[in-house]
Amino acid sequence: MDFRESLIQHVRGMLSPEEVNELPRGFQTLEDVAILNLKPAVWEKRAIIATALLELLPYIKSVWAKKFGEAKVTGQFRKPTGIEHVAGVKKSEVIAKENGVLFKHDFTKVIFSKGNITERSYLPKLVKPGEHVLDMFAGIGYFSLMIAKHAMPAHVDSCEINPDSYDYLVENIRLNKLGHLITPHLGDCARIVPELVNAGLKADRIVMGVFPPPKEYLAVAFLAVNHETGTVIHYEGKVSDGDTNTLLADVEEEARRTGFVTRISLLESRLVKSLGIRTQHGVIDVLVT
Ligand SMILES: C[S@@+](CC[C@H](N)C(=O)[O-])C[C@H]1O[C@@H](n2cnc3c(N)ncnc32)[C@H](O)[C@@H]1O
Structure with a gap:
C-alpha cells in the first residue's frame, strides 16, 4: 500500500x-x-x-x-x-547531503531549492584547476561548496548579504572542511567586490546565482574581470519559451552602458527548471574581457 x-x-x-x-x-x-x-x-x-x-x-x-x-520565497534575502x-x-534546522556536500540550513529561514540540483552539480564541472572563483550571491554555499569540493579552484570568495544565510555558509564551510579554499564575506557584494578588487582580486569565474536576474550587479561583476585572460560570468534569470538570448542581451547592454568590458562571447546556455507553462529559469556562461 x-x-x-x-x-x-x-x-x-x-x-x-x-x-x-x-x-x-x-x-x-x-x-x-x-x-x-x-x-x-x-x-x-x-x-x-x-x-x-x-x-x-x-x-x-x-x-x-x-x-x-x-x-x-521573497525579497532580496530570498526568505x-x-x-x-x-x-x-x-x-527546522537540518543537514541535507547532496553529492557528498553537507548543507546545514533552517528551511524556515533560508532556501534550499531542490529544483536547482542539476545546476549545482553541473557548474563545478566547468571550473578549471587553479581558477579564482567569485561567488557574488553565495547563500548557504550552494555553488561555493560544490565548486570547492568537486573542482580544484585556487580559491573561492563568497559574498552573502543575509546574516542567517551567512551564518550557515560559515558553518557549512567548517562542516565540509573547506576553510582553506573558501573565504566568506558578509554584506552586499556591491560593497564587497570593489574592496576585493582594490585588494588585488581578478576573478577567472564569477557566479551570479541569484533570482531574479541581478542586472544592475553586472557592473559590479565587471570590476573583477581579468582583462588579460578573460573571465567567465555565470548569469541567471527568468526566460520565456526557453530563449536565453534575453540574458545575453542584459550582459551586452551593461557592457555598452559601463564600457567596463569590450568583448563578450557566449560559451553555454542552459535551462535550470520550469517556472510555468512558458517561463523557465535560465543560465548563461559568457566569457568577457
Ligand atoms: C538563494 S541564493 C540563490 C540560490 C542558488 N542559485 C541555488 O542553487 O539554490 C541567492 C542569495 O543571494 C543573496 N543576496 C541577494 N542580494 C545580495 C547582495 N546584494 N549581495 C550578496 N548577497 C546577496 C541572498 O541573501 C541569497 O542568499
Missing part, C-alpha cells in the same frame, strides 16, 4: 470524500522532518493529516506544512514564507 492509500485509511471518517480526493501523494523529507505541500481544500485538516503521518511513519518526528501555491509547524517536535 502506498503512502496515500495508508493515509486515506488512517484519516477515514475525519475528512469528507472531497477532502480525501485532495490528499497529497507524498511529502518532502529532510532527516526526520516531513514537509507537506497541502492543497487549500485540506489546509484546515492539516493537524489531522500531520498527526496521521507521525503515526504511520515512526521515523518522522516533526511535520511542517505549506499551502499549495501560497508558500513563496521562505508560508511554512508552518503542525505536529511533532518543532525542528
Whole structure:
C-alpha cells in the first residue's frame, strides 16, 4: 500500500470524500522532518493529516506544512514564507547531503531549492584547476561548496548579504572542511567586490546565482574581470519559451552602458527548471574581457 492509500485509511471518517480526493501523494523529507505541500481544500485538516503521518511513519518526528501555491520565497534575502509547524517536535534546522556536500540550513529561514540540483552539480564541472572563483550571491554555499569540493579552484570568495544565510555558509564551510579554499564575506557584494578588487582580486569565474536576474550587479561583476585572460560570468534569470538570448542581451547592454568590458562571447546556455507553462529559469556562461 502506498503512502496515500495508508493515509486515506488512517484519516477515514475525519475528512469528507472531497477532502480525501485532495490528499497529497507524498511529502518532502529532510532527516526526520516531513514537509507537506497541502492543497487549500485540506489546509484546515492539516493537524489531522500531520498527526496521521507521525503515526504511520515512526521515523518522522516533526511535520511542517505549506499551502499549495501560497508558500513563496521573497525579497532580496530570498526568505521562505508560508511554512508552518503542525505536529511533532518543532525542528527546522537540518543537514541535507547532496553529492557528498553537507548543507546545514533552517528551511524556515533560508532556501534550499531542490529544483536547482542539476545546476549545482553541473557548474563545478566547468571550473578549471587553479581558477579564482567569485561567488557574488553565495547563500548557504550552494555553488561555493560544490565548486570547492568537486573542482580544484585556487580559491573561492563568497559574498552573502543575509546574516542567517551567512551564518550557515560559515558553518557549512567548517562542516565540509573547506576553510582553506573558501573565504566568506558578509554584506552586499556591491560593497564587497570593489574592496576585493582594490585588494588585488581578478576573478577567472564569477557566479551570479541569484533570482531574479541581478542586472544592475553586472557592473559590479565587471570590476573583477581579468582583462588579460578573460573571465567567465555565470548569469541567471527568468526566460520565456526557453530563449536565453534575453540574458545575453542584459550582459551586452551593461557592457555598452559601463564600457567596463569590450568583448563578450557566449560559451553555454542552459535551462535550470520550469517556472510555468512558458517561463523557465535560465543560465548563461559568457566569457568577457
Ligand atoms: C538563494 S541564493 C540563490 C540560490 C542558488 N542559485 C541555488 O542553487 O539554490 C541567492 C542569495 O543571494 C543573496 N543576496 C541577494 N542580494 C545580495 C547582495 N546584494 N549581495 C550578496 N548577497 C546577496 C541572498 O541573501 C541569497 O542568499
